[in-house]
Amino acid sequence: MNAENKIIINAFTDPLCTWCWGSEPIYRKLQSHFGDNIEFRPVMGGLVEDLANFRDVKNDIGGRSMADSNRDIANHWAEAAARHGMPVDSENFNLFDDEHRSTYPQNIAYKAVQLADPGKAEIFMYNLRVASAAQARLTNLESVLIEIADESGVDIPAFLRKLRDGTAEQAFRGDLALTRHLGVHGFPTCLIKFNNQQIMLRGYRDFDTFVSIIDSLSQGAIKPIAPAQTAEALLDFMANHPKMAIAEVREAFNFATLQDAENFVVPLIENGTLQKEIAGSSYFVVKPNLAGACDLTTGDCG
Structure with missing residues (x-):
């Protein structure tokens, strides 16, 4: 588009x-x-x-x-x-x-x-x-x-x-x-544009607020389509987002609870499709082949 x-x-x-x-x-x-x-x-x-x-x-x-x-x-x-x-x-x-x-x-x-x-x-x-x-x-x-x-x-x-x-x-x-x-003094702030129209949202906003604004700006022409809750859909999405926090998996794939999202990724971690990376207060799931950059010792870029 x-x-x-x-x-x-x-x-x-x-x-x-x-x-x-x-x-x-x-x-x-x-x-x-x-x-x-x-x-x-x-x-x-x-x-x-x-x-x-x-x-x-x-x-x-x-x-x-x-x-x-x-x-x-x-x-x-x-x-x-x-x-x-x-x-x-x-x-x-x-x-x-x-x-x-x-x-x-x-x-x-x-x-x-x-x-x-x-x-x-x-x-x-x-x-x-x-x-x-x-x-x-x-x-x-x-x-x-x-x-x-x-x-x-x-x-x-x-x-x-x-x-x-x-x-x-x-x-x-x-x-x-x-x-x-533009008078932006705090972050995040989002200036949402469609054709010649725009609306500014200041501060943290939930998904439904964005959907409402997008619907208003596009006069209903652009609607959200929920992805399938499948391993294939997740892996396809991770082609562009090779590292995702479990909180992101939950939101992106509409899981009702964090536990539901965790239950979804556990088999993928256990079979090696994804890796679990503990970080601070939570963790990420990572595509193994994209988990790191080139090894500066061997020159291997996986």
Whole structure:
């Protein structure tokens, strides 16, 4: 379907935004139910320019030392994870220090991938969120960002060129200008477009809200179609989403409970079709052949 006849979701986001991470199950459900009728276009909003000057009064984050702010953020993530169900490692979160006080490096890295290897941008963003939220990796370090790019199959020389020659930062500044121009102050925020119409949704929203907006914008022309609850359907979907949290499986395939989703994937894990990857407060299911990047020792790219 061409862009003029599909739903475009401009998703204003930041790789370190916990409720953006918590929205991933909803986005998987939108993708599994609307298929090619929907397209996500991330816009990097730059959540934290400098943690020393950052204040989130509602969640009591900021205004203290870096160590205290790390604990405040970790506590907020743990509280949010209890609601959204995505894996979070709040116990080991220690991202910020006096030298690394911003989330801008992660935003710029995404733009570098988008410019250098656009077909890998979606999986890089997902893996960047995984690394930040579920694995407590120091994703504001260039070395870690390179690792994540490699794990995502990104063209590393092209990525590094864009990361270091200023073009990725320039692209990020463009996203930042758009974010501010449209009055977006919190994440996630989604600007949903269909032809010449658009509606902005601010904050975390459930699937039914998105469906209602899509129905209104398209005047009923675009409807969700539920996927089959079969192993074949899941594996087909995972061709584009090779790693999924169990909360995402539940939403994408309409399981009534998390236990139902777990019961569904257990046989696939037991027979080796999928692998189970424990992470923080929950776990992912991963397609074995796509679970990692090239082995830098052997050169084997499975």
